[in-house]
Amino acid sequence: MSKRIVNLLNPKDLAELVQQPSIKIAEFLTGFLASSMGDWKLSAGRIVQASIKFNLLTQLGRELQEYIKKGRIKEDYYASGKNKASLNELLKFIDNEAPDDERFKAMKSIFFSGVSIDMDARQEEVAYQFLLLCKKLNSIDILILGACYKIYLGDDVENVNTGINAFGDWVNTVSEKIGYGLPELISAADPKLVELGLLSGRTYSDKSGIRTGKEFRLTTLSIKLCDFITKYE
Structure with a gap:
């Protein structure tokens, strides 16, 4: 890309910029944010967002072509x-x-x-x-479902007790499988996944219990959803 001034409000300039190697984009952003361009810095987000979109759309198109050929x-x-x-x-x-x-x-x-x-x-x-x-799902929701799905399939059952009936034990197991080491994130995501019908509900008045088994709290809906999510991993 030439060293002329980039107009971030110009779609052509923005499209040209986001097609550069990531190191070039990073160099531009660093210099841009360190400059004294005032409110123009708000446009930096457009660069990042456009770069993400460009890469995702390119990947989508290439994979679509590849799977059609296959x-x-x-x-x-x-x-x-x-x-x-x-x-x-x-x-x-x-x-x-x-x-x-x-x-x-x-x-x-x-x-x-x-x-x-x-x-x-x-x-x-x-x-x-x-x-x-x-x-409606965020990344942690998808990771939770994915961890339970692998346990359900028998692909990742080391140190897993599918007969547990305490919510805290389930949270710790899922947290360990995801690898975050933050069971609080799992607990925070649980109500939403239950409300969407993707995890079975909790038991006891204090919600400390669960009914688990081979499905590890997955429902018929979430098992089918995971089938679709993992078919083209």
Whole structure:
């Protein structure tokens, strides 16, 4: 990119900037924030957001092409009205939220699942509904469901007791599997996941108990959602 002054209100300039290597963007941002340009610094967020969106859209397009070539996704996926709606939801999600990696991967996999060659009209509708549901989840929600799903599948059961009935024990197990070392984050996310029907509710008047088992509190809904989230990991 030339050394001319970049006008951040000019879409062409902004598009050119975000296509540069990340080190170049970082150098520009550092210099820009250290400058004395006053209120113009508020535009720095536009650079970061545009860079995220550009990378996500590029990745989406490349993977879509790759899966079509491999025969995993329908070439005429856009012929279905529900698939059009699903793609629209995914693009709006990227444009409005510039999501982090966990959320993007989950939404992308759900979309790809819905346009897979083995999906009928009913499953396309399910994928669309899952996109709407997944938009309500943040990264920690997705990580919690993913940890429980691996336990449910038997893929990550070391030091796991699926017969526990204390909420605190469940929280500590999930926290350990995620690797954050902050069980408080798991506890804080729990009510929302229960309300959405993605985790089974807690027991006793003080909510200290759970009914667990092989599903490790996953519901029929969340197991199916995780199927879609992990199909194109």
